[in-house]
Amino acid sequence: MVEEKRERWNARGSFIMAAIGSAVGLGNIWRFPYIAYKNGGGAFLIPYFIALFTAGIPLVILEYSLGQYMQGAAPKAMKKVKKSFEFIGWWALGIGSIISFYYCVVMAWSWKYLLASFNMEWGENTKDYFFNKVLHISKGPFEIGGIQWEVLIGLALTWVLIYFIIYKGVNRVGKVVNITVPLPIIMLIILFIRGITLPGALKGINYYLEPNFAILLDWRVWLEAYSQIFFSLSLGFGIMIAYASYMPKESDVANNAFIMSLANCATSFFGGFAVFSILGYLSVMNNIDITKLKLSGPGLAFVTYPLALYKLPALGALFSIAFFVMLLTLGIDSAFSIVEAIVSGIHDKWNINKEKLTLIFCIVGFLSGIIFTTGSGLYWLDIVDHWMSNFGLGIIGLLECILLYYFFDFKKIKEYINSVSEIKVGLWWDICIGFITPAILGFSLIFNFNQEFTKSYESYPMKALLIGGWGIAVLCMIFGIFMMKMKGNRVKG
Ligand code: PHE
Secondary structure: OOOOOOOOOOOHHHHHHHHHHHHOOHHHHHOHHHHHHHOOHHHHHHHHHHHHHHHHHHHHHHHHHHHHHHOOOHHHHHHHHOHHHHHHHHHHHHHHHHHHHHHHHHHHHHHHHHHHHOOOOOOOOHHHHHHHHHOOOOOOOOOOOOEOHHHHHHHHHHHHHHHHHHOOOHHHHHHHHHHHOHHHHHHHHHHHHHHHOOOOHHHHHHHHHOOOHHHHHOHHHHHHHHHHHHHHOOOOOOHHHHHHHOOOOOOOOHHHHHHHHHHHHHHHHHHHHHHHHHHHHHHHHHOOOHHHOOOOHHHHHHHHHHHHHHOOOOOHHHHHHHHHHHHHHHHHHHHHHHHHHHHHHHHHHHOOOHHHHHHHHHHHHHHHHHHHHEOOHHHHHHHHHHHHHHHHHHHHHHHHHHHHHHOOOHHHHHHHHHHHOOOOOOHHHHHHHHHHHHHHHHHHHHHHHHHHHHOOHHHOOHHHHHHHHHHHHHHHHHHHHHHHHOOOOOOOO
16 A cells, blocks of 8 residues: 555645644633733733743644654654654543543533524523523532533534534645634634723733732742643644644744744733723622632633623623634634544544544544533533643653653754754753653642642542543543554555
8 A cells, every 4th residue: 555645734824823723722711811810910921931932832843843754643753753652642632532522512502602692691690591501500420410402402513513624634624724713813802992991991901910929939830831831732632743744844843833832822811801801890890809700711701701791881792792703713723623633643544534534533522522511511521621631731741752852862853843944943942842841741740640639629529530530531541552552554654
């Protein structure tokens, strides 16, 4: 069998846009602003940018160069480094798959809210609306409750969209991201302008950015900065490796990494203004203590923000539509980037028709997501997400750095990058990949492990954590080993 020619992006710009699309996701709106607010406001920008330059960008460069140089998605790229490393690529894709299963459920809620936006159906009691009318939340993870049909339909819609975007390959992805990257930014600008022209906006922004430099002495703030950077740049799930593998071998690496990373962080910073200005308005005009509100995660997007929208003096429905269109377009390109990484990985090994593969994965993704559409869905989503983003990303990122730096001819990768890139990687990059990033990731893993054993997460029953947390985490690892052991049918690579 002769290896077919690898697919290609239609332009360098498409690759950069797609990478930005993956990075800029829900996290930029519901994670960054809150983490900044909680960890020193404006002062948080110091650890954040240090994390960006000492770990974020170096790791993006590493993932890009790996994909581009080896011309393969994560498993193939790792296998070319060393045969036994293949399982790490699969492990990363296993974790990515699980993330895609629940990420799409959050998008399903967003569809429901987009529909509800036209008459702002949620009314004043947004908490009751979200938990009881949309989710029909049960009493605990083991009281499964019924499937919420509207959410299920939203989930199906999301997977159908993902299928149609990626089944034709990255060429179509390159076109779709021309819409899904700028559109949420335009919506964000609209919400920002509405936000800062409201009374109380300044108070909100003050909350967001009031610098507290003393807090920088707390090492946990630094850990938060690093983990936010990793999560936000979609590192450790094989996405950037797969995307870069569709670039010709001689394309620039370092420059692309800088552009993508800076664009992502700028969006996060800007997102904070849109979120906190309107929260300031909500707090001042309605006498609500801002600290009593849910300021991050689903609570921000589906409870607090809708309340603020409802309280707008005029055109609330229009801004609600803008907000949920923003969430959906932010989410979709992150969601399909994970699916693309997985499908590419399998395609690289077995040469199965990509259309068929995408269809199968989308069906599996949809079916696996059903549990999250039940009354107990939010509990499971919370548990699985906590484990995947705390341990999954950390372990894979750590292994990537250590194995490539210490067990591979690292100089070769460096020479390759410098032969194609405008910005050269020097000793600083060695220090970042060989020492700083693994030290920080290793340290956070130990810290997180320790925390898991001292206190049960959110007081969920231990059995639920064993299944949804540790169980799924171990399953991803077994999946990695299993996939490596399976015989591929490619002659080359
Ligand atoms: N980077 C995305 C965000 O900030 C999250 C994400 C992580 C998406 C991993 C896909 C894969 O929301």
